[in-house]
Amino acid sequence: MATLRHGAALRSLSSTSRHVPRIPMTSSLRTSTRQFSASSARLGSTFFPNEPEVPVVKTEIPGPASKEHIAKLTQVFDTRSLNMLADYNKSVGNYIIDPDGNALLDVYAQIASIPVGYNNPALRKAAESPEMVTALINRPALGNFPSHDWADILETGILKVAPKGLNQVFTGMAGSDANETAFKAAFMWRRQRDRGGPGVEFTEEELESSMLNQSPGASELSILSFKSAFHGRLFGTLSTTRSKPIHKLDIPAFDWPHATFPQLKYPLEEHAAENAQAEADSLAEVEHLILNYHVPPAAVIVEPVQSEGGDNHASPAFFRGLRALTRKHGVLLIVDEVQTGVGATGRFWAHDHWDLPEPPDMVTFSKKAQTAGYYYGDPSLRPNKPYRQFNTWMGDPARALLFRAIVDEIQARDLVANTARVGDYLFTGLEDLARRYPGQIENLRGRGQGTFIAFDSPARDAFLRKAKTFGVNIGGSGERAVRLRPMLVFEKHHADILLAALEKVVKS
Numbered sequence: 001m002a003t004l005r006h007g008a009a010l011r012s013l014s015s016t017s018r019h020v021p022r023i024p025m026t027s028s029l030r031t032s033t034r035q036f037s038a039s040s041a042r043l044g045s046t047f048f049p050n051e052p053e054v055p056v057v058k059t060e061i062p063g064p065a066s067k068e069h070i071a072k073l074t075q076v077f078d079t080r081s082l083n084m085l086a087d088y089n090k091s092v093g094n095y096i097i098d099p100d101g102n103a104l105l106d107v108y109a110q111i112a113s114i115p116v117g118y119n120n121p122a123l124r125k126a127a128e129s130p131e132m133v134t135a136l137i138n139r140p141a142l143g144n145f146p147s148h149d150w151a152d153i154l155e156t157g158i159l160k161v162a163p164k165g166l167n168q169v170f171t172g173m174a175g176s177d178a179n180e181t182a183f184k185a186a187f188m189w190r191r192q193r194d195r196g197g198p199g200v201e202f203t204e205e206e207l208e209s210s211m212l213n214q215s216p217g218a219s220e221l222s223i224l225s226f227k228s229a230f231h232g233r234l235f236g237t238l239s240t241t242r243s244k245p246i247h248k249l250d251i252p253a254f255d256w257p258h259a260t261f262p263q264l265k266y267p268l269e270e271h272a273a274e275n276a277q278a279e280a281d282s283l284a285e286v287e288h289l290i291l292n293y294h295v296p297p298a299a300v301i302v303e304p305v306q307s308e309g310g311d312n313h314a315s316p317a318f319f320r321g322l323r324a325l326t327r328k329h330g331v332l333l334i335v336d337e338v339q340t341g342v343g344a345t346g347r348f349w350a351h352d353h354w355d356l357p358e359p360p361d362m363v364t365f366s367k368k369a370q371t372a373g374y375y376y377g378d379p380s381l382r383p384n385k386p387y388r389q390f391n392t393w394m395g396d397p398a399r400a401l402l403f404r405a406i407v408d409e410i411q412a413r414d415l416v417a418n419t420a421r422v423g424d425y426l427f428t429g430l431e432d433l434a435r436r437y438p439g440q441i442e443n444l445r446g447r448g449q450g451t452f453i454a455f456d457s458p459a460r461d462a463f464l465r466k467a468k469t470f471g472v473n474i475g476g477s478g479e480r481a482v483r484l485r486p487m488l489v490f491e492k493h494h495a496d497i498l499l500a501a502l503e504k505v506v507k508s
Helices: 064-074 121-127 130-137 150-155 175-195 204-210 272-292 316-328 350-354 397-412 415-436 460-469 492-507
Strands: 002-005 034-038 095-097 103-106 168-172 222-226 297-302 332-336 362-365 372-376 442-445 453-456 475-477 481-484
Touching (some): 103 492, 121 397, 130 397, 150 397, 168 175, 175 362, 175 372, 272 316, 297 316, 316 332, 316 350, 397 415, 415 453, 460 475, 460 481, 460 492
Parallel strands (some): 297 332, 332 362
Antiparallel strands (some): 002 034, 168 372, 362 372, 453 481
8 A cells, every 4th residue: 555665755835835944855865765655645735735745754753853952952841751853844734844854644733733734824824914913912811801802703713613502602721721610610600509599699608618628618519520531630620530640640639520431342333232231331320420429510521532541432322311411410511622622523523423402511622723711501600700710811812813713714625524524534444454454453433533533552652653654643542542633634645645654554
């Protein structure tokens, strides 16, 4: 599927993206450069005619130039989690390019955070607009001093793509922040309901005990999450995160409950009865915890796909059951779309796949949105008094403007539909590889979920390292999963290149 060739790899730059410079190919590098292609690929991107036609590997990764930069960076910044060093002036489209000129097909995309390609011309145009300049150099404290056009910015961007039934937003800074503030909203909503409504004043005992971190002012409530979940690393979110011990060690945690997330077996069609039972057992456990846990849950939080915990899926029926349970028992449902949102699953929001009879109470977002926050629809989720849900920034207009440009680009180029089509094509190719290399690509999952695809590898970490030598930047999750997180501009010929590289990895 893949052939090895020598020579220059980069197309000439188009006039629309002249800000991205050509990578020079010196004669000394030319003989050691490996350029990879797939024989069936239609080379060249529809969306980025100036991106590399195929990956180029000139040096080991990191190469000498990268090592020099890393050594300098290590003196002032912790680099122990470094994956690779990038040159973002040269990275373009689906390709991340490093200081040594290595151009890797990027199907990790900054941990699923780049939506429409590196150095996208439409985003550059938005970044250079007078509106963006004003937002950057006059960053407002939005809760106190919002700009006159803040409502227009929200309505033409963030709220333009609001999940069905949710017409309001609280903007934040990052995914952890989005979930943390959603938790606060859930607790305030619950206590307001218990008191008898928004017009009931706090008691003197509540006011005084809150300053001592004691009940009743500090409520004895919890957030119910799932085993292997990841919702962030702030204090509240970390108590709901259960993907890896390294995230949690030494940090004080709340005594909050967690239920078993269904552990589905693959192929799904061969394990239908077992999987249905696993989901039923999980729902029964959730209901038991809602009714009996000694710190009552105010909300349940769930990811459409447990992205950091190993790319664990569940059926739409499971999530419909979860919505029914939370509604039945007066508990809020928070859907964490930080990683799954903004088109990656072939729908703009992953929970759109579930066909819920009524929407979640809150949906959190970040990553590909390049901003953050949570959507909601029930007015009672607004606290009854000002300053209860508040911080200096309460979001960032510059990032909201960028998300607006992202939304416009996605809609103009029909990128969600593109992701659905390419995802089906890629999944079929991965099924073929799994058949031909049994034991190397296991538990393939994500059919019908766009490019939000994963599989297990018996030697996952070595697999990821080897992929770089064949020109692909790819990520993992959980203990064994290889997760694919391409951008929305990932096309069929990119899938061919990726499949060819993956075959080389498993054969090696």
